[in-house]
Amino acid sequence: MKRLIYLILLLFGLSGCKTEQQEVQNPIVVDTDFVLQENYYGGAMQWEPNDRDSMTEAQWDRLFRRVEFMKLGYIRCCIMPYFYCFGYDGNDPILLWDMDSTKVDARWYANSRRFMNDLYRQLQFCKDNDIDVLLGEWWKPMNPNWKQAVPVDMPKYTIELDDSRYAVQVAELVEYLVKEKGMTCIKQFNLGNEVNLVANDPRTGYSWEKWKKAILNLRSELDKRGLNNIEIVGPDGGYWGTDVWFNKTLTELDSVVPVIDYHWYINKDWTFTNRVEDETRMFRFFTQMQDSSKVNIWGEMGIRDGHNEVLDQHTLIHQWWYGTFVADALIQTLRSGWSAAAAWGMDDAMHYKDDLDEQKRWGFWNSIAEQKNKPEEANIRLWFYTWSLMSRNIPKGSKILYSNSYRTQNLNGVAALTPTGDLTFAITNTADFAQRVTVQIPTVVNDPIINKYVYFEDDYPVDTAGFPVVKEVLKDVNLQKGIVIDFPAKGFVLLTTIGGSKPEIVKNDKYMMDPMEGVQRMYDHSNNLGLNGFPKFYDECNTAAPDFQFFKVLEDCGTIHPSTNEEHAYITYKFDGFNYFEIKVSGVETITDRFKVYVSPDNCEWREVELSFTEPEMSVWRFVHSTITPKTELDNCNYLKIEMLPNGYFSNTRIREVKIEKR
Structure with a gap:
């Protein structure tokens, strides 16, 4: 009974005596009823076999043990068409598994056979370990000197992107892998790498129209072969800029491309300012406004600081800080409702260079370092620590939960409910000073056992294989009162009931809250909403980079507003039996003529609510803040609708937070 009373008080922010309240520093509260993402893909990596070098059995075993731990x-696994297709016999592709090998150069055939055998081995591992695969091609067959696949002194065949034979070639590859080889782990396919960037070079033969036609061709060829369940992912673009591939993919290929995929190599200071979260949230918002069934993923992601552009090497990948900042970027991405972020990359050995000093260096290790006479490069690098912990403890199928953050203090956290009913919470401190936070989960009513992992510069426990191990076992934890975490300057902490004991979670039927960071918590909404001052995704706003000054000045709160000046806009919530609400709003100079609120028992018959507005508080740029509440007691209410009226410029009418209660 005491625990139940405490829960009710805590849900209303009234728990504890004054002394207890004063001791809680930076409380981070997890809302187990507010699901940001229902379809999390799990820990993700870029991983394909080596272009040219063979691995020993011992190296394969070592690699698989490490990946299995994760x-x-x-x-995401990309290959080149030259590895499996040797040209065309009229309209028919000449395919590795169905050809006369004596008719092509023996060197080309031998390396292609080796690569494809390695690919089969890797895909079998993925199948055996329940790892879903996004298979793709780097780009179409064309003239670049692909000495990794074709001997340097041989000509390479070329084909236009929208040539129907190219779609046939790719579809036959997928059919062979899925049906003949049994690689049912292949769930998706992407046709070309960073196509929006190569389209800027007319020599490549890439353009939006050609790529669109190629995608339609591929969908048709996959369907002909009974591969309707293979999703096409796109546009697999580089940083989006102003090329409008994002909007064109959403609109012109709406029924064909269900997964929106981009790449982002992030400057470290963008994590400090939470630009990662700001941009990914906006990206997600405008995807959902077009089609709420679509998902967003990073097909490639990494931290750019230390990147050697000439050799495509990360010169600082061995350093401790990379593990904290790449985890922070992932946490910000998950907070925005994305389904996956594939880190580049698993292994330096994936892409061939004769000289190890010139090889790509982004991975957790280099599996063939012994052959290159630098065996130390085969050791596990430090960033494996945080990425593997996030992958192990927020597995595929987890629900990503909302929690507040302290973005101005460089504290970012994410919570997840796993398919087996465990809870995980990960948090980073990227500030240069020590900080304390208290993690509270009010709806957990038992006292579970929790495992705590830490990644600090001088403290990251590992076992003899170099894998992370538990720092501390926390027993009988009262998550309603909270767990205190003390950070040194910079670092990462992960708390999980995995390996401990299951939490007992109850539903919060006392109130619901929406912080206006997306549309995930809304029951319904009009199709003309904007976010944080943007009426539409900024690649159509004639600006090369987003300007989040509107977001920053309104006390770092997310805001929803209309996207047009002339139309009404609305948002709707469902919360059975509520009798009170508080709506935090902002407007330029005035507020009272900008909003109407309605309630309904059934989402059919609506009645307008007479409203009270708190005294406006001046903010910046002539914005004022106020809180809307009902003037009289409400009854028989299950639905709440907030209408934003077209009085003045669209972004001058903003909702900052909605709270609905049973009192």
């Missing part, structure tokens, strides 16, 4: 849910 418990990945998803990989």
